[in-house]
Amino acid sequence: MSIMTLDLRERVVKTVCSICYSSCGVLAHIRDGRVIKIEGDPDHPWSKGALCPKGLSGIELLYHPDRLNYPMKRAGERGEGKWKRISWGEALDTISFRLNDIKEKYGPEAICLATGAGLYSNYGTMGYFAYLLGTPNMMTSGYVCFNPAGTAAWATIGYPAALFAQEMVNEDIFDSKCILLWASNPKNTHPYPVGEGILPQKKKGTKLIVVDPRPTEFAKKADLWLRIRPATDDALVLGMLHVVINEGLYDEKFVNDYTSGFEELKIHIQQYPPSRMSEITWISETDIVSAARMFALARPSCIVQRVPIDQSCNAVQTSRAIFIMNAICGNLDKKGGNLLPRVGDVPTENAVRAQMEKLPREVLEKRIGAREMPIISGPDGPGKMVHPTFWVRAVLTGSPYPIKAQITGANNQILRDQNSRSAIEALKKLEFSATMDLFMTPTSELSDIVLPAVSWLERDGLRGHPGYPYLIPIQHRALDPLYEQWDDNQFFIELARRMEMDIPWQSLEEYTDFRLKGRGVTLKELEGINFITLPKEYERHTKGQFEFKTPSKKVELYSTLLEKFGFNPLPRPVAPPETTPEFPFILMGGKKSLEYVHTAGRQIKLLRKRYPEPTLEINPEVAVEKDIRDGDWVWVETLYFRERERVKFKAKLVDGFPKQVVAVEHGWWFPEKEDPEHGSLDSNVNLVIPNDIYDPIFGSTNLRSIPCRVYKE
Numbered sequence: 001m002s003i004m005t006l007d008l009r010e011r012v013v014k015t016v017c018s019i020c021y022s023s024c025g026v027l028a029h030i031r032d033g034r035v036i037k038i039e040g041d042p043d044h045p046w047s048k049g050a051l052c053p054k055g056l057s058g059i060e061l062l063y064h065p066d067r068l069n070y071p072m073k074r075a076g077e078r079g080e081g082k083w084k085r086i087s088w089g090e091a092l093d094t095i096s097f098r099l100n101d102i103k104e105k106y107g108p109e110a111i112c113l114a115t116g117a118g119l120y121s122n123y124g125t126m127g128y129f130a131y132l133l134g135t136p137n138m139m140t141s142g143y144v145c146f147n148p149a150g151t152a153a154w155a156t157i158g159y160p161a162a163l164f165a166q167e168m169v170n171e172d173i174f175d176s177k178c179i180l181l182w183a184s185n186p187k188n189t190h191p192y193p194v195g196e197g198i199l200p201q202k203k204k205g206t207k208l209i210v211v212d213p214r215p216t217e218f219a220k221k222a223d224l225w226l227r228i229r230p231a232t233d234d235a236l237v238l239g240m241l242h243v244v245i246n247e248g249l250y251d252e253k254f255v256n257d258y259t260s261g262f263e264e265l266k267i268h269i270q271q272y273p274p275s276r277m278s279e280i281t282w283i284s285e286t287d288i289v290s291a292a293r294m295f296a297l298a299r300p301s302c303i304v305q306r307v308p309i310d311q312s313c314n315a316v317q318t319s320r321a322i323f324i325m326n327a328i329c330g331n332l333d334k335k336g337g338n339l340l341p342r343v344g345d346v347p348t349e350n351a352v353r354a355q356m357e358k359l360p361r362e363v364l365e366k367r368i369g370a371r372e373m374p375i376i377s378g379p380d381g382p383g384k385m386v387h388p389t390f391w392v393r394a395v396l397t398g399s400p401y402p403i404k405a406q407i408t409g410a411n412n413q414i415l416r417d418q419n420s421r422s423a424i425e426a427l428k429k430l431e432f433s434a435t436m437d438l439f440m441t442p443t444s445e446l447s448d449i450v451l452p453a454v455s456w457l458e459r460d461g462l463r464g465h466p467g468y469p470y471l472i473p474i475q476h477r478a479l480d481p482l483y484e485q486w487d488d489n490q491f492f493i494e495l496a497r498r499m500e501m502d503i504p505w506q507s508l509e510e511y512t513d514f515r516l517k518g519r520g521v522t523l524k525e526l527e528g529i530n531f532i533t534l535p536k537e538y539e540r541h542t543k544g545q546f547e548f549k550t551p552s553k554k555v556e557l558y559s560t561l562l563e564k565f566g567f568n569p570l571p572r573p574v575a576p577p578e579t580t581p582e583f584p585f586i587l588m589g590g591k592k593s594l595e596y597v598h599t600a601g602r603q604i605k606l607l608r609k610r611y612p613e614p615t616l617e618i619n620p621e622v623a624v625e626k627d628i629r630d631g632d633w634v635w636v637e638t639l640y641f642r643e644r645e646r647v648k649f650k651a652k653l654v655d656g657f658p659k660q661v662v663a664v665e666h667g668w669w670f671p672e673k674e675d676p677e678h679g680s681l682d683s684n685v686n687l688v689i690p691n692d693i694y695d696p697i698f699g700s701t702n703l704r705s706i707p708c709r710v711y712k713e
């Protein structure tokens with residue numbers, strides 16, 4: 001434990017919150033064996049003493065009466081909600097026996113490992129366990145979360161590294177001359193240092209451009225707010241590129257020295273003049289031109305791009321176009337621009353997970369979806385994961401072979417997957433399923449074994465952005481687990497040992513120390529320290545310290561990698577679905593609040609008090625026309641599930657909201673409802689979003705532009 005002693009009865013542990021990637025510094029005060037107070041650590045370089053409501057509710061989470069405390073096995077029909085407490089020994093024996101049995105009967109590939117974003121720490125050991133088991137099937141939420149942008153980076157610079165090159169997460173933002181927030185509201189999603197740093201920076205003269213249909217605080221205060229039609233970001237950026245290239249606003253030296261395909265791009269871009277892109281995007285030609293000039297001329301500029309771009313049918317090409325604009329404007333690896341990737345000396349969770357790719361090629365070629373979606377699921381693409389739509393098909397139809405068992409960690413899949421009913425059907429059909437989480441969820445209710453996970457105040461280890469090596473947050477447990485909760489890494493290590501697999505770590509501590517080996521320290525030696533920073537270097541490509549990993553060793557504006565896979569080497573726009581008279585609104589389905597990360601946190605009173613119910617944002621004039629008042633419950637029905645499914649939200653009338661658009665949060669369920677569904681079909685927007693309309697390159701489902709209708713309950 002990392003301890004500072006205040007007096008004889010109270011001690012303070014320096015740790016970090018790991019509810020989201022910000023990994024804010026925390027001082028946890030412990031007295032008489034209880035955490036009595038948590039506060040922000042003023043010495044933390046990013047959060048500087050601040051904590052958001054999620055972090056501040058850590059004590060409530062720790063002592064929450066509904067937490068899972070012991071392993072349990074199903075004592076009734078699947079989904080009936082009847083459970084019996086068992087020991088960890090019995091849980092491990094049962095899981096081990098069932099996995100071995102299924103492996104013998106159907107082959108190891110019949111077992112899938114599934115994770116979400118919840119605990120931020122199981123990627124590495126889960127992937128390593130998959131390798132030892134011999135299955136190539138690991139399913140993540142990556143298809144709608146940063147990995148499409150990462151794929152754009154892979155196609156352009158050879159690294160699947162969106163976190164560096166397209167999402168500014170660090171203090172370099174304070175050196176930017178122009179910040180372009182693209183589909184991003186970091187006040188809610190990444191408050192420290194980016195979300196809280198932008199407006200003070202603007203006061204110092206930094207320009208702010210916001211691309212967002214919604215009137216966020218940043219949008220209203222921006223130098224230029226581009227109120228875009230949802231899911232037409234591809235057209236906008238192509239229009240901006242038209243200006244940047246035709247007016248010669250790009251960094252000529254960078255283009256000449258470090259890119260390939262500029263001439264092809266220049267010819268290609270002539271099809272997308274701002275006048276034409278204006279008709280598609282609802283943004284005036286003047287604003288498109290102004291935005292392009294502002295961004296290109298104020299160097300260094302940076303882009304803070306978030307997941308709405310990853311949630312459309314043209315996700316990868318949209319990110320590609322944004323990446324290209326950023327690159328040719330000379331912002332890559334500049335202080336105040338967006339960083340190029342760097343392999344740090346502490347392997348990330350993803351780096352440990354990459355062990356899975358050491359399976360024989362013929363096994364990797366068997367990954368579910370590898371044939372149809374080679375970039376996300378094939379052995380040569382950057383994704384290396386199973387897409388949920390193909391997982392559902394494999395479970396329900398046995399094509400190309402059946403998935404029979406699943407180990408799930410930190411993934412409330414029923415809420416995560418589009419067409420939620422198909423996920424429910426598939427989860428019910430599995431022969432065996434074990435789920436690890438902090439609470440009983442609608443997804444774990446469909447398991448055979450449920451395993452209790454530790455909360456962040458009971459956790460040791462390394463946190464932070466999966467690919468950002470310059471700041472490594474160090475987590476030290478404030479307390480030992482209260483009951484029999486385990487760290488999910490510990491679970492995979494113990495399960496591997498129980499199955500007599502050759503896992504290189506005997507304990508969680510060994511695993512963490514293995515990751516720290518390159519730093520020459522152990523976790524114990526880092527007591528009292530909750531972050532390590534590494535010195536940053538800039539413009540490494542100009543000093544021979546960084547090599548682009550594309551076939552041409554250049555920034556490929558014309559992507560030969562995409563071409564090799566049969567996709568357009570230059571980005572083109574794809575029109576989003578049209579509304580109809582019956583379904584006149586565009587539904588944006590992934591709105592986020594400061595209070596919740598995806599499906600987590602709805603049990604926490606402090607958060608529910610701040611944000612009690614799911615909301616639907618709508619323009620007040622439109623609402624009046626439909627006799628909808630602020631606070632009314634309304635139904636949402638989409639073109640794709642007409643008269644079959646509908647979900648309800650509380651109307652929130654928002655001045656300045658676009659009249660053609662409504663926006664709702666994802667991830668809503670109601671833990672307080674005691675039946676095993678826990679309200680997971682009431683306000684779960686994924687119930688009315690199809691899972692078979694997606695980006696052909698990476699399978700990103702369209703969550704942001706769904707024709708819908710809205711009516712009062």
Ligand code: SF4
Pocket residue numbers: 017018019020021022023024047050051052053054055056190191192
């Ligand atoms: S911003 Fe993220 S890491 Fe920081 S306190 Fe909130 S949830 Fe925790």
